[in-house]
Amino acid sequence: MISKIVSEYKWKLVFAAVLSALSAGVSLWLISMINGSLAGAGMDDFVLTFLVAIVLLFTLGFFSQWLLARLGTSLVFRIRSLLVERVLGTSYEQLEKIGGHRVHATITTDVNSLSEALAIIPVFVVNLTTILLCFSYLAYLSPIMFTVLFLSLGSGVSLTAYIMYRGARVFTALRESEDGMFSIFKGMVDGSKELSLNEARRSFFLKQLVRPRLEEVKSLESNALTYWVLTQSWASTILFFCLGLLVYFAFAVYEIEIAVLTGFVLFTTYMVGPLNFVMRSFQFLFKGRVAYKKVQSLSLVENQLVDRVTDKSDVSGWGKISVRGLMYRYEESGDLSFSIGPVDFEVSEGEVVFIRGGNGSGKSTFAKALVGLYSHCSGSIHLGDIEVSEKNIQLYRNHFSTIFSDFYLFEHILNSKGELVSKVDVWSHVERLGMADKVDIVDGKLSTIDLSQGQRKRLAMLLACAEDAPIYLFDEWAADQDPIFRSYFYRELLPAFKADGKTVIVISHDDKYFDVADRMYNFELGKAYQEELAINELELSSQ
Numbered sequence: 236m237i238s239k240i241v242s243e244y245k246w247k248l249v250f251a252a253v254l255s256a257l258s259a260g261v262s263l264w265l266i267s268m269i270n271g272s273l274a275g276a277g278m279d280d281f282v283l284t285f286l287v288a289i290v291l292l293f294t295l296g297f298f299s300q301w302l303l304a305r306l307g308t309s310l311v312f313r314i315r316s317l318l319v320e321r322v323l324g325t326s327y328e329q330l331e332k333i334g335g336h337r338v339h340a341t342i343t344t345d346v347n348s349l350s351e352a353l354a355i356i357p358v359f360v361v362n363l364t365t366i367l368l369c370f371s372y373l374a375y376l377s378p379i380m381f382t383v384l385f386l387s388l389g390s391g392v393s394l395t396a397y398i399m400y401r402g403a404r405v406f407t408a409l410r411e412s413e414d415g416m417f418s419i420f421k422g423m424v425d426g427s428k429e430l431s432l433n434e435a436r437r438s439f440f441l442k443q444l445v446r447p448r449l450e451e452v453k454s455l456e457s458n459a460l461t462y463w464v465l466t467q468s469w470a471s472t473i474l475f476f477c478l479g480l481l482v483y484f485a486f487a488v489y490e491i492e493i494a495v496l497t498g499f500v501l502f503t504t505y506m507v508g509p510l511n512f513v514m515r516s517f518q519f520l521f522k523g524r525v526a527y528k529k530v531q532s533l534s535l536v537e538n539q540l541v542d543r544v545t546d547k548s549d550v551s552g553w554g555k556i557s558v559r560g561l562m563y564r565y566e567e568s569g570d571l572s573f574s575i576g577p578v579d580f581e582v583s584e585g586e587v588v589f590i591r592g593g594n595g596s597g598k599s600t601f602a603k604a605l606v607g608l609y610s611h612c613s614g615s616i617h618l619g620d621i622e623v624s625e626k627n628i629q630l631y632r633n634h635f636s637t638i639f640s641d642f643y644l645f646e647h648i649l650n651s652k653g654e655l656v657s658k659v660d661v662w663s664h665v666e667r668l669g670m671a672d673k674v675d676i677v678d679g680k681l682s683t684i685d686l687s688q689g690q691r692k693r694l695a696m697l698l699a700c701a702e703d704a705p706i707y708l709f710d711e712w713a714a715d716q717d718p719i720f721r722s723y724f725y726r727e728l729l730p731a732f733k734a735d736g737k738t739v740i741v742i743s744h745d746d747k748y749f750d751v752a753d754r755m756y757n758f759e760l761g762k763a764y765q766e767e768l769a770i771n772e773l774e775l776s777s778q
């Protein structure tokens with residue numbers, strides 16, 4: 236991802252670096268001009284040349300800084316966009332493994348660190364070049380004095396490098412700890428009801444979870460900052476130490492012309508700025524490196540088709556979905572890892588299929604695998620005669636509209652082509668779902684989603700109906716409905732969907748309505764059993 240961004244911004248980065256280098260070059264020119272005057276060079280053209288240099292310094296300095304500021308904001312925009320595209324392109328399975336809080340932390344924290352590091356690179360290179368130019372000039376001025384400067388500065392910089400290395404390790408630990416902090420913040424927002432209500436839990440949460448974690452972050456942060464402040468102060472100190480050494484050397488050890496010594500003093504003093512910048516940059520570069528590793532560790536996938544839309548109503552005539560020997564295991568350490576399968580399952584076009592089973596028996600896990608959310612399954616899924624594979628998985632997924640028990644209700648209502656619906660097209664669904672007096676649809680958007688859980692589920696069904704996919708999958712949808720609407724769902728809505736040619740897969744604990752099913756599967760400990768006889772039994776019970 237970074238190489239892609241760097242190649243996109245290559246010329247802008249180079250241009251900013253060239254402008255900054257020219258600006259630094261003009262500064263050096265000014266200093267050598269002043270040094271020349273101090274050494275007794277003529278003053279004939281001094282004023283004019285000096286003024287030209289000053290104007291150049293301002294113009295180049297302004298444009299290089301302005302360009303870099305714009306570059307910084309463009310980089311944040313580009314990295315953020317790319318990262319969002321990658322999150323959207325990455326499978327649900329992978330995101331579930333990563334954890335929402337880590338993705339969120341990366342989008343907010345790592346993007347800034349990465350763009351800061353990238354934006355600083357041109358100025359870093361320029362300052363480093365300035366230091367090298369100063370060195371070359373000083374080496375030319377007096378090789379012996381330069382050797383003294385180089386050796387003293389070199390040993391100081393080696394010590395700085397060691398301090399920075401230690402500091403970088405703290406930054407990695409700090410970033411890991413921040414992930415934990417974001418997870419706690421997520422719990423605080425998601426669990427605000429429970430925390431507001433329950434004093435003991437709130438106190439435990441604050442004392443045992445929040446404070447220790449914040450303390451840890453604070454201590455790591457101040458540790459890291461100590462290293463950087465140490466580096467900064469050391470960089471300035473070492474230069475002045477070198478200056479003193481040079482003066483001592485020039486007078487007491489080795490007789491040096493005063494003009495040469497002035498040159499050394501001027502240039503070494505000038506180097507304080509660039510050297511400080513280079514030292515300060517390491518903090519951002521190290522942070523950027525940690526952020527880069529963090530982004531890489533998420534294994535987000537580049538997906539060129541992330542904004543493609545296929546008309547869902549075009550995916551008809553599929554006949555039958557046949558699942559054979561499907562197995563899936565959650566990645567977890569130890570013996571506690573749950574797995575489903577081998578599962579054999581079938582659903583034909585126009586059927587209403589029920590899935591039942593105890594809590595934790597694997598119904599939702601199977602449903603996610605069935606609709607193509609879990610790709611690392613063994614066994615096979617056939618859509619008609621076609622085997623579902625990596626190549627056609629999105630086409631397969633387009634057959635489904637789902638409402639899982641942990642669904643997210645989006646505000647915008649889209650049709651099968653992914654366009655915003657008009658109110659007249661979907662209002663009959665709103666009425667059918669008993670929501671006409673609760674919401675309106677304005678420009679394809681729900682007027683409100685601040686509703687009860689049962690009502691939000693009805694709106695989720697409205698969104699599913701608007702999408703017009705051939706297969707609906709409802710995971711314990713009726714669990715939050717009142718008895719009247721629950722009965723309406725099983726007795727009226729499901730048959731109506733079937734009459735409209737839809738295929739419906741329903742995960743349900745409502746044994747009172749199992750007679751609605753054309754086919755029924757029972758899950759136990761991750762295994763599925765088709766129940767032919769149970770329907771007859773339930774028909775009796777419902778009479």
Ligand SMILES: Nc1ncnc2c1ncn2[C@@H]1O[C@H](COP(=O)(O)OP(=O)(O)OP(=O)(O)O)[C@@H](O)[C@H]1O
Pocket residue numbers: 331565566567573592593594595596597598599600601758
């Ligand atoms: N994200 C996950 N990571 C790891 N394991 C999981 C995850 N989600 C579920 N499991 C495991 O899978 C098991 C089955 O969960 P699943 O949600 O499929 O059950 P279910 O039959 O739908 O239950 P319920 O009727 O309570 O909704 C759980 O007991 C748990 O061990």
